[in-house]
Amino acid sequence: xxxxxxxxxELVSPATIASxxxxxxxxxxxxxxxxFRVSFYCGEVAGENGGYVPLELVQPLGPLRVxxxxxxxxHGRCVAxxxxxxxxxxxCAIYENRPSPCREFEVWQPDGSVNPxxxxxxxxxxxxxxxxxPDAGNDPLGPQHPDHPAAA
Ligand code: SF4
Ligand code: SF4
Numbered sequence: 485x486x487x488x489x490x491x492x493x494e495l496v497s498p499a500t501i502a503s504x505x506x507x508x509x510x511x512x513x514x515x516x517x518x519x520f521r522v523s524f525y526c527g528e529v530a531g532e533n534g535g536y537v538p539l540e541l542v543q544p545l546g547p548l549r550v551x552x553x554x555x556x557x558x559h560g561r562c563v564a565x566x567x568x569x570x571x572x573x574x575x576c577a578i579y580e581n582r583p584s585p586c587r588e589f590e591v592w593q594p595d596g597s598v599n600p601x602x603x604x605x606x607x608x609x610x611x612x613x614x615x616x617x618p619d620a621g622n623d624p625l626g627p628q629h630p631d632h633p634a635a636a
Contacts, residue, residue, distance in 0.1 A: 509591060509614055514574040515605035516589055518561040523551040524583040536581040552583065570611050596620025 526548050529535040541563050542550040553563040564582070567574030576582055591602050596617040603613060 511575060512570065512572045513606060513609075513611060514565055514567065514569045515609045515611065516602065517565045517576065517586075518569055519559060519605055520555065520585070520589075521551055521558045522555045522562060522583060522585050523549055524585055526550050528583050530581070537583045538578060538581065541578065570609055592617040592620070 523545055524537075526544075527533045527535055529537050529542055529550060530539055537552075541553055543553050543556055545551050545556075554560045554565075555562050561569075562576075564577045565574065566577050576586070589599070589602070591599055591614065593599055596619070598614045598616060607613060
C-alpha cells in the first residue's frame with residue numbers, strides 16, 4: 485500500500501522546487517493544504533476510471549466522493565504534504581496527480597489580485613501577505629490599472 489506513495493514522492497524533484505521557489509509562494513507556505521477538507525469525485529482516483537490520485541491517499545466520503553487522507557475533518561494536514569508549513573521546500577508529493585480542488589485553488593485571481601482565501605490562510609499562519617501578481621500591472625484588466633483599483 486505504501487509502495488505507490490514512495491513512487492509518488494519522486495514526482496517532485498528538489499531542482500524543480502528550487503527553480504520555482506522565487507515565483508511560487510506556495511513553496512514556502514502550504515497553508516491551504518492543512519486547512520480545507522480536500523474532497524472530490526471518486527473518478528479522479530487512480531484505477532479503472534482513468535483517474536490519477538493515488539488510491540491509498542484517499543478516504544471514502546460517500547458513494548461518489550472521496551477526500552485526501554488527513555483532511556477529512558478540515559484543519560488537518562493532507563497526507564501528501566511534505567515539509568514544514570511556512571518554510572521553504574514545502575511541497576505536494578503528488579503534484580502532477582493532485583485532485584481538482586487543488587488545481588482550482590490559485591494564489592492569484594484572473595485579474596492578478598490575490599485570492600482572498602489564500603491571503604486569509606497565510607495571515608492566520610503568521611505568513612506575510614502576498615502582493616498582486618507581479619505582472620498584473622501590465623495586464624489591462626489588472627488590479628493596478630487606474631480603471632481597476634486594487635482589491636481591498
Ligand atoms: S495558501 Fe495560498 S500561497 Fe499558501 S500554499 Fe495555498 S495557494 Fe499557495
Ligand atoms: S494533494 Fe497536494 S496540493 Fe492537494 S492538499 Fe494535498 S498536498 Fe496540497
